[in-house]
Amino acid sequence: MITKPKGCHDIYGIEAKKWQYVNKLIDSLMEKYDYTFIRTPIFESSEVFHRGMGDTTDVVTKETYDFVDRGDRNMTLRPEGTAGIVRSYIENKMYGNMPNPVKLYYNGTMYRYERPQSGRDRELTQFGVELLGSDDPLSDAEVISIPVNLYKMLGLKEIKVKINSLGDTESRNNYRDVLKKYFEPHLSDLCEDCQERFMKNPLRILDCKVDKDNPILKNAPKTLDYLNEESKLRFEKVKEYLQALEVDYEVDPKLVRGLDYYNHTVFEIEAHVEGFGSNNVLGAGGRYNGLVELLDGPVTPAVGFACGIGRLMMALDLENIDLPVKNDVEVFVMAVSDTEKNYAATLVQSLRMSGFRVEMDYTNRGLKGQFKQADNLKAKYLVILNDEDLAKNELKVKNNKTKEELTLGLDYLLYYLDEVLLEDEPYDENYEKECSCDGECHHDHNCQKHHEEGEE
RNA sequence: GCGAAUAUGGUGAAGUGGUUAACACGCCGGAUUGUGGCUCCGGUAUGCGUGGGUUCGAUCCCCACUAUUCGCCCCA
Numbered sequence: 079m080i081t082k083p084k085g086c087h088d089i090y091g092i093e094a095k096k097w098q099y100v101n102k103l104i105d106s107l108m109e110k111y112d113y114t115f116i117r118t119p120i121f122e123s124s125e126v127f128h129r130g131m132g133d134t135t136d137v138v139t140k141e142t143y144d145f146v147d148r149g150d151r152n153m154t155l156r157p158e159g160t161a162g163i164v165r166s167y168i169e170n171k172m173y174g175n176m177p178n179p180v181k182l183y184y185n186g187t188m189y190r191y192e193r194p195q196s197g198r199d200r201e202l203t204q205f206g207v208e209l210l211g212s213d214d215p216l217s218d219a220e221v222i223s224i225p226v227n228l229y230k231m232l233g234l235k236e237i238k239v240k241i242n243s244l245g246d247t248e249s250r251n252n253y254r255d256v257l258k259k260y261f262e263p264h265l266s267d268l269c270e271d272c273q274e275r276f277m278k279n280p281l282r283i284l285d286c287k288v289d290k291d292n293p294i295l296k297n298a299p300k301t302l303d304y305l306n307e308e309s310k311l312r313f314e315k316v317k318e319y320l321q322a323l324e325v326d327y328e329v330d331p332k333l334v335r336g337l338d339y340y341n342h343t344v345f346e347i348e349a350h351v352e353g354f355g356s357n358n359v360l361g362a363g364g365r366y367n368g369l370v371e372l373l374d375g376p377v378t379p380a381v382g383f384a385c386g387i388g389r390l391m392m393a394l395d396l397e398n399i400d401l402p403v404k405n406d407v408e409v410f411v412m413a414v415s416d417t418e419k420n421y422a423a424t425l426v427q428s429l430r431m432s433g434f435r436v437e438m439d440y441t442n443r444g445l446k447g448q449f450k451q452a453d454n455l456k457a458k459y460l461v462i463l464n465d466e467d468l469a470k471n472e473l474k475v476k477n478n479k480t481k482e483e484l485t486l487g488l489d490y491l492l493y494y495l496d497e498v499l500l501e502d503e504p505y506d507e508n509y510e511k512e513c514s515c516d517g518e519c520h521h522d523h524n525c526q527k528h529h530e531e532g533e534e
Numbered sequence: 535g536c537g538a539a540u541a542u543g544g545u546g547a548a549g550u551g552g553u554u555a556a557c558a559c560g561c562c563g564g565a566u567u568g569u570g571g572c573u574c575c576g577g578u579a580u581g582c583g584u585g586g587g588u589u590c591g592a593u594c595c596c597c598a599c600u601a602u603u604c605g606c607c608c609c610a
Contacts, residue, residue, distance in 0.1 A: 079583095141609085190609075193605095195603080362609085460569090
């Protein structure tokens with residue numbers, strides 16, 4: 079059997095409906111924030127990511143899907159969204175031909191060659207936002223508020239927003255030196271990974287899991303103490319705006335992000351539901367003034383974030399949030415004989431064109447089988463055709479909940495359904511007709527009699 | 535890149551070195567000659583991830599591989 083590539087997933091059925099629901103919500107939310115959707119290629123010249131994300135980051139050095147195309151060009155499947163969008167911003171001269179600031183959002187798949195585990199796939203879907211052309215602290219705060227509001231709208235409760243500031247390039251470099259000097263004499267007391275980090279990215283030592291209780295770490299100098307006045311002021315402003323936007327946050331001086339391009343504001347939103355794996359960052363981002371320049375564009379301040387949809391779905395699942403996805407059918411048309419089926423085909427089509435969600439049988443089931451199928455599909459109304467009725471230009475409609483059935487003239491069906499399905503109430507799964515046993519049966523349906531008696 | 539666990543039908547799973555691999559759910563059909571959801575009956579794996587080995591004989595023992603899951607690293 080051919081299997082899917084490692085770390086990838088097939089999303090289908092009810093799961094797919096949930097994804098679609100979330101995607102629609104994202105689209106409508108972004109419309110309100112006046113961000114426009116941008117779709118960039120799923121692969122780019124490798125250079126885009128090498129220059130954009132930094133040659134030393136793990137993501138670029140050992141986690142990309144690289145290939146040489148038939149024209150001998152070095153290509154890379156995008157491991158994240160920002161670099162490609164900045165490339166597009168520059169190439170399309172958006173700084174000149176779109177209203178400033180340029181507000182873009184994306185929602186697509188990213189690729190990282192990693193060992194899969196809970197919350198980490200090789201193909202992942204990220205929704206993210208880039209706001210280019212504003213250095214206003216309000217833009218930082220607003221960008222942070224977007225995923226927070228999305229999560230709120232979906233009903234997530236167990237989330238935590240952490241923010242920090244790395245300061246401008248000057249502050250960041252200054253801090254980096256201070257940190258190196260501080261750690262150097264203690265190097266042998268740190269874990270192996272930290273010794274590695276000391277060379278490559280000393281800031282990351284701060285959020286080491288192994289050494290997190292090590293006093294050396296606890297007493298390490300804090301980013302915030304090394305911000306210059308301007309950066310400090312800026313951070314204060316961001317916090318004020320966050321309060322104005324009613325975003326609950328906590329300042330985490332140890333928060334540093336992995337990608338090279340961040341400066342000033344950085345943030346992470348963590349899931350804190352019981353059962354979430356160790357990769358519990360739902361979304362993260364920050365300011366990346368300087369990246370546009372780095373990719374040969376004009377000096378342009380920018381902020382953005384990205385959040386993993388897969389992780390979001392995990393969080394929704396663990397918080398037992400039921401998304402209001404339509405998982406039912408409004409009308410199931412039943413037909414057995416050839417003439418019935420023929421009429422059904424026409425009828426089903428016209429009902430669909432009128433806007434109803436309609437199903438019928440395609441496997442030559444008997445009437446009984448069709449009733450069963452209608453239940454499986456959670457049909458709200460059943461249209462039952464039979465040759466006798468059809469001869470009189472009539473058909474039967476049955477409310478699958480109350481079991482009331484009536485005979486209608488063929489021409490009246492549409493009006494009837496229009497009337498009756500006006501309120502789009504979802505199929506009630508818990509509704510079951512009272513069964514004829516005397517409370518003694520062991521049926522696993524939710525017999526109403528049993529409910530009333532307080533039984534299972 | 536490193537470490538650990540797991541691998542039986544559509545699903546959840548039991549199980550044994552040796553005749554027909556439990557059970558439950560699901561699905562299909564029948565009892566009910568076209569109005570069901572209960573009940574009853576019947577059907578549903580050329581066979582226990584793949585390839586080797588041990589053995590008279592392996593799904594069950596050994597090895598390798600692969601896949602999945604979880605953790606480290608890293609990251610959303």
